[in-house]
Amino acid sequence: MPSRFLLSKKTFIIAEAGVNHNGQLSLAKKMIDAAKEAGCDAVKFQAFKTEALVLKDTKLADYQKAAAQKNVQSQYDLLKQLELSEKQFLQLHAHCKKKNILFLATPFDDQSLMLLDRINVPVYKVSSGDLTNLPYLKKLAKRRKWIVLSTGMGTILEIKEAVETIQSITRNKLCLLHCTTDYPTRLNDVHLRMLNTLQKMFHVPVGYSDHSQSTVIPAAAVAMGARVIEKHFTLDQSLPGPDHQASLEPEALNTMVANIRNVETAMGLSVKRLNANEKKNLKIVRKSLFSARNLSKGHILKVSDVVICRPAKGLAPKHLERIIGKPLKRDISKDHPFTWGHIK
Template identity: 35%
Template sequence: MQGEFSIAGRPVGPDHPPYIVAEMSGNHNGDINRAFRILEAAKAAGADAVKLQTYTADTITLDHDGPEFLIHGGLWDGRRLHELYEEAHTPWDWHGPIFDKARALGITVFSTPFDPTAIDLLESLGAPAYKIASQELVDLPLIRLVAATGKPMILSTGMGSLEEIREAVDAARDAGAEQIVVLHCVSAYPAPADETNLRTIADLADKLGVVTGLSDHTMDTTIATLSVAMGACLIEKHVTLARADGGVDSAFSLEPDELARLVRDTRMAHAALGAPAYRPTRSEEAGLKFRRSLYVVEDVPAGAELTARNIRSIRPSNGLAPKHYETVLGRRATRDLTRGEPLSADMVEGGIDA
């Protein structure tokens, strides 16, 4: 199993709270100042990183009117691919200012490159990690180029078969990647909760020997929080300033207060997982005194028989453990016993074996 590693100094792995990535995507709505505000909101919410997408409409598709270049169904029904990507892309000359703003705020920023020129741009800016989008999972040449940077890689697996996922991971490793996170993903926008199959997260870790996580497109934070119990070490969610502002991805994006809730709840969920434990916790120690034990409930003269009438299992826990109840019944008192005394071994004729 691949061990933990770090993105810009923040450890990522099962022993650490989930690494939370706020995906900006096209939610800047063509306004760099809105992009800056998303960075600020993500920082205030406690996210670990903001992720961009680095492409132009011409590097990701063709300006073509053919039916295969039209989207049929879903959130973007009827849109031309080129038109959609032209609206959603983050201009390349914004990248430098966005990286500078993130450094000033103290939040990590990295991106999803979609072609070699995007990798070159991001390398020039010192990107600390890279994400491979679900649709590019099958683009093994791109994966190899990203892997050759030696930076941590995050692979989304939406629509992927196990064979395709394994091929992508093998291609990354063969090209030199040693720090890989594989994100279970359902590439539907929004994704139905009953199709998320969160047990896949642990299964991927087992089958591939990698750190795993979740790229989540459901409508709230419930699924992402649940994923922590399945071993998710990195969680990615789209983020916008306000869904009402519109934008290509706003309908399935979190608002800042929801992102803050995601950060809080996933950290709580991770802390709650702990480790197998079969002993009183610190918070339980005070309650030990309220366990049951054997007490004298009626005065008993010396030499008298101990019976169900004068010995009972009650709270608190100062007497013999209740497991000795049947053993002491029928025995005789070694001295006068007073109602309210905890029963101890020296009060019972013949003693009690531990």
């Protein structure tokens, strides 16, 4: 990532597989294939040991309840079904290498972090839930790798504390992702202007972790300055699990990536230059000053003697006031363009 994405105009697109593999290695591999086919730069999973992540009686979030099976009574029950083993992660990493797509994972505990260290991931993606986990952020910063930090549920003060914690140890390797932790996020809760706020306040690369169901919003985020886009995806929204309904299916993921790449192309230059077709069209579409009637040499030009119309063959309309009241050097016929050669 890592750092090469900062040297490119290309947005770094992370396909967030998350736990949408439902604990199945075969499904996770198919998700890698789909992310690669869509043109994403990386595919990301969630690495955790349930016992280290959550207490056994932790209640389900509302969005988790809506998708939970009847035998799931707590976050612990839910996450235990979605947990992947170290061996499975190693297989997924190998499959990513085979498919030439970057493997990423969010570590949620020390054991999972050590696994990612052994895999030698080039970047640590930190979830919004760990934004205020300053001891953990210190631990990550000491590894001197890129940190991509989601800021969902965070106040500006909490984001500031997280940034200062990381930058007290390592600078120039932090990217902040604007995020709304709501599944799915309604359009009026997206707040893309926060990208500008984060960039101005913290002077680091920014991106957007999107939980809306839109294929357009991520492209809009790129137009607003996002250098990284993270988007949940699934092979099938009807599958059981907490995140499937707030995720894009492969066809929509393809569309999202295409939208982003189109916006990148359309962003273009910050200087005004005419392309070849504009120069050609200019002569046809712009207007100039033409004689309204046959006029003789010595005639004093009046406004009624001049018409402004296409094409752009003679004097530009901005010169109208300069020629009014001036005598003609020579005869000019009706519909003939005025030039300085006609004016004394």
